[in-house]
Amino acid sequence: MTVKPITWIGDETGLLRLLDQTRLPAETEWIDCRTATDVWRAIRTLQVRGAPAIGVSAAYGVVLGLQTVAEGDRAAFNRRLDEVCRELASSRPTAVNLFWALDRVRRVADVDCDASSGECLRRVWEEAKEIEAEDRRMCDAIGRHGAPLLAGLNGVLTHCNAGALATAGSGTALAVIVEAVRQGAPLCVYADETRPLWQGARLTAWELTQQNISCTVICDSMAGWVMRQGRVQAVVVGADRIAANGDTANKIGTYSVAQLAQAHGIPFYVAAPTSTFDLSLADGESIPIEERSREEVAAPQGKLLAPAAADVYNPAFDVTPASLIRGIITERGVISPVTADQVRQVVGAPREAASGHAGERSR
Numbered sequence: 001m002t003v004k005p006i007t008w009i010g011d012e013t014g015l016l017r018l019l020d021q022t023r024l025p026a027e028t029e030w031i032d033c034r035t036a037t038d039v040w041r042a043i044r045t046l047q048v049r050g051a052p053a054i055g056v057s058a059a060y061g062v063v064l065g066l067q068t069v070a071e072g073d074r075a076a077f078n079r080r081l082d083e084v085c086r087e088l089a090s091s092r093p094t095a096v097n098l099f100w101a102l103d104r105v106r107r108v109a110d111v112d113c114d115a116s117s118g119e120c121l122r123r124v125w126e127e128a129k130e131i132e133a134e135d136r137r138m139c140d141a142i143g144r145h146g147a148p149l150l151a152g153l154n155g156v157l158t159h160c161n162a163g164a165l166a167t168a169g170s171g172t173a174l175a176v177i178v179e180a181v182r183q184g185a186p187l188c189v190y191a192d193e194t195r196p197l198w199q200g201a202r203l204t205a206w207e208l209t210q211q212n213i214s215c216t217v218i219c220d221s222m223a224g225w226v227m228r229q230g231r232v233q234a235v236v237v238g239a240d241r242i243a244a245n246g247d248t249a250n251k252i253g254t255y256s257v258a259q260l261a262q263a264h265g266i267p268f269y270v271a272a273p274t275s276t277f278d279l280s281l282a283d284g285e286s287i288p289i290e291e292r293s294r295e296e297v298a299a300p301q302g303k304l305l306a307p308a309a310a311d312v313y314n315p316a317f318d319v320t321p322a323s324l325i326r327g328i329i330t331e332r333g334v335i336s337p338v339t340a341d342q343v344r345q346v347v348g349a350p351r352e353a354a355s356g357h358a359g360e361r362s363r
Contacts, residue, residue, distance in 0.1 A: 036065030050166020139169030162238025246322030247284025
């Protein structure tokens with residue numbers, strides 16, 4: 001990718017520049033975020049989206065939110081830290097990387113009670129930079145671990161967008177696909193359009209064509225027929241939150257694709273960094289599912305498609321049970337079979353506050 005969707009400009013007093021993904025593929029426009037509220041708005045309105053990218057952006061959002069108290073006393077700094085983390089945590093409920101990143105920057109600010117506010121701001125900025133750098137390394141590792149699973153295949157299907165636009169690096173699901181192509185796999189990528197916001201048609205297809213990788217956009221309802229025709233030999237998707245047993249929340253429609261893959265004997269893979277796991281949740285039943293506005297379904301891009309009197313149900317995510325997942329591709333290797341024991345061996349012990357309560361300070 002020649003376009004970098006997340007860029008921090010300057011030192012700890014700088015700003016965050018984001019690619020406005022709501023404008024793609026027609027326009028390439030950038031947003032300069034100078035406050036935490038600017039970042040909150042960018043996350044909430046999907047100008048930046050994808051669990052890892054949300055986490056990186058939120059970490060930088062904390063830096064922006066603390067710039068105004070860098071010259072004040074620590075008590076004022078700590079109060080502002082609470083406020084900023086609560087605000088950013090309220091932007092979207094499902095993607096666990098958001099809360100994971102907020103917890104990380106909070107911890108570095110709390111390490112030394114005697115440090116000045118300015119020193120704490122610098123530590124938060126350095127931690128945000130490290131979160132971004134780690135994400136790039138994790139994406140590369142996911143690609144390396146996952147590419148052999150696609151060796152020799154001709155067709156792979158993906159849902160939503162889990163590429164460079166959704167991360168600070170080369171992506172998760174798309175990192176696997178891009179690395180497999182680099183290693184010689186003759187892949188054609190079938191990209192579900194991913195309604196109601198068309199992240200597959202708008203974003204995944206844009207990324208793949210930017211990299212000269214063969215891509216065919218299909219309606220979501222065509223996935224089963226494409227599998228039946230033998231055009232697809234594997235499915236690879238990303239994730240927004242993964243429970244301790246491997247149940248996976250991803251963009252709405254993923255569960256249907258997983259069921260279709262099982263019906264056709266096609267392996268279904270999830271690609272995600274270990275930061276996307278929430279081991280405090282035993283299974284997917286406890287994953288919070290964001291519900292978004294009726295307009296996204298009934299009047300996309302301002303065009304009325306459903307009568308005003310009709311109700312609309314618009315969950316942004318669904319949960320695919322671990323039983324439908326052949327393997328979860330992480331930066332530490334592939335988890336297969338997908339069981340709680342295997343997840344624990346690869347991911348480790350549960351993290352506190354991963355369930356979405358990053359707005360409260362530990363005392």
